[in-house]
Amino acid sequence: MQSFLKKYNTFSKKIEIMAVDILLGLQWGDEGKGKIVDVIAPKYDVVARFQGGPNAGHTLEFDGHKHVLHQIPSGIFHAAIKNVIGNGVVLDPIIFRKEIDALKKFNIDFAKNLFISKKAQLIIPSHRLLDLASEKSKGESKIGSTLKGISPTYQDKIARQGLRVGDILDKNFKSYYTTLLTIHKSKLDFYQFDLSKDLAGIKDFEKYDFDFAKIEADFFSAIEFLKTFNLVDSEYLINQELSQGKSVLAEGAQGSLLDIDFGSYPFVTSSNTTAAGVCSGLGVAPSTIKEVFGIFKAYCTRVGSGPFPTELLDVVGNKIREIGREFGSTTGRPRRCGWLDLPTLKYSCMLNGVTHLLMMKADVLNDFDEINICTGYKLANGSTTDQLPYDMVKEAVTPVYTTMKGWHCDLSPYKTFDTMPVELKEYLTFIESEMKVPVSVVSIGPDRNQTISRL
Numbered sequence: 001m002q003s004f005l006k007k008y009n010t011f012s013k014k015i016e017i018m019a020v021d022i023l024l025g026l027q028w029g030d031e032g033k034g035k036i037v038d039v040i041a042p043k044y045d046v047v048a049r050f051q052g053g054p055n056a057g058h059t060l061e062f063d064g065h066k067h068v069l070h071q072i073p074s075g076i077f078h079a080a081i082k083n084v085i086g087n088g089v090v091l092d093p094i095i096f097r098k099e100i101d102a103l104k105k106f107n108i109d110f111a112k113n114l115f116i117s118k119k120a121q122l123i124i125p126s127h128r129l130l131d132l133a134s135e136k137s138k139g140e141s142k143i144g145s146t147l148k149g150i151s152p153t154y155q156d157k158i159a160r161q162g163l164r165v166g167d168i169l170d171k172n173f174k175s176y177y178t179t180l181l182t183i184h185k186s187k188l189d190f191y192q193f194d195l196s197k198d199l200a201g202i203k204d205f206e207k208y209d210f211d212f213a214k215i216e217a218d219f220f221s222a223i224e225f226l227k228t229f230n231l232v233d234s235e236y237l238i239n240q241e242l243s244q245g246k247s248v249l250a251e252g253a254q255g256s257l258l259d260i261d262f263g264s265y266p267f268v269t270s271s272n273t274t275a276a277g278v279c280s281g282l283g284v285a286p287s288t289i290k291e292v293f294g295i296f297k298a299y300c301t302r303v304g305s306g307p308f309p310t311e312l313l314d315v316v317g318n319k320i321r322e323i324g325r326e327f328g329s330t331t332g333r334p335r336r337c338g339w340l341d342l343p344t345l346k347y348s349c350m351l352n353g354v355t356h357l358l359m360m361k362a363d364v365l366n367d368f369d370e371i372n373i374c375t376g377y378k379l380a381n382g383s384t385t386d387q388l389p390y391d392m393v394k395e396a397v398t399p400v401y402t403t404m405k406g407w408h409c410d411l412s413p414y415k416t417f418d419t420m421p422v423e424l425k426e427y428l429t430f431i432e433s434e435m436k437v438p439v440s441v442v443s444i445g446p447d448r449n450q451t452i453s454r455l
């Protein structure tokens, strides 16, 4: 008995040490995940992306640099951290090479701190054509995809015919590629895709003069480039780190309301953006997960189509867009803006088991006399609810608002929670009381240093 207990204690101690924390978006993406991952990364040994791909655009600002990452984890600027592109990610080699080129000036030792799962799926150029063809065929009801080939790539994964990063090391890779391209060509025929006309829909493909052979040549040279990086069985790498007592931060992409299962379907992305995606996207056990940092803006934005109950199609919406510079980090598209929506935030907290809330872009509301918060929805039958209807696309809801006084001042001098303007404290207290989760970080500007934390 004694020895069993001793063993058991050692075992449970080990469990306490091993931990994966998650940082993910609670809205429709672009909450400021990149900034916060960069800020908290020094507390971790590993930062890992578990889903999504180049549809993400994560912005980091420090020491006068502004940098947008798409596939590379946002811990990359910290030399001591291992950054992992996990198996749940879809990776575009052409965009990967561009990202690496853009990082050249930072002298990062990628051999030491960047690892790519061999099980991550590869985005090939025809995936992007399929994305465009599918969107065109939907006309008015298009999803508003970033056109990075995300959905067609995940479709091939589920259809068990996708190419994986590890396949590029196989001498038959070219023939695997040709087999997949043949399938894609027949799909493009179905969509009646015309390369010379339709390719113009993808901005960064214009440089190829609609010549697919040129795109392919670029793709294969990017594949050779990709081969020079650490291509690993990342589930082993991460679990080995964990068993040595190291800590891992899983970096979400997109937001919970774009989740393939729980988002505003069909206006969603094609992966599980919620905490559940971490286990399958990295190969870690549920018992390793500890803190879940849920990040949201002090208001809401959405880029692309789909329901957005608190959207402001007026001067107030325009004011938020202008002050918050709400234009896509990946596509440059103007983001739709609106008030904070607590029913969706509660839903996201529930799905993810959020343990800490992080409120971003408080400074964008500095100049408002009054700020609205949506606390519930009025349904067509006259009743009010704080739950999301089954289908927000078909069931129109009218937001019910609580109006709060704005803090109406520049937040830059504030460094601690205690000294914050009283109106901002009231805004946070109201959110905490509704969510039953503490707000542990308030971000007051895009720079690393513009962060008030009580984590």
Ligand code: GDP
Binding pocket: 025, 029, 030, 031, 032, 033, 034, 035, 056, 057, 058, 059, 060, 061, 324, 328, 329, 360, 361, 362, 363, 364, 443, 444, 445, 446, 447
């Ligand atoms: P992500 O996709 O969640 O990483 O977010 P994005 O990078 O797409 O969009 C967030 C934008 O807000 C970026 O331009 C950031 O630099 C900026 N940002 C982040 N935090 C703050 C903040 O507290 N205040 C302001 N004004 N901008 C912020």
Ligand code: IMO
Binding pocket: 025, 028, 029, 030, 031, 055, 056, 057, 058, 143, 144, 145, 146, 147, 148, 149, 150, 151, 252, 253, 254, 255, 258, 267, 268, 269, 270, 303, 304, 305, 329
């Ligand atoms: P980050 O990680 C905001 C949106 C697109 C579109 C829908 C589907 O920067 O927060 P997809 O290209 O995935 O097929 O597009 O999802 N979308 C995002 N919106 N931020 C993102 O990523 C997004 N990634 C995809 O606009 O509506």
Ligand code: MG
Binding pocket: 029, 030, 031, 056, 057, 058, 059, 329, 330
């Ligand atoms: Mg973004």
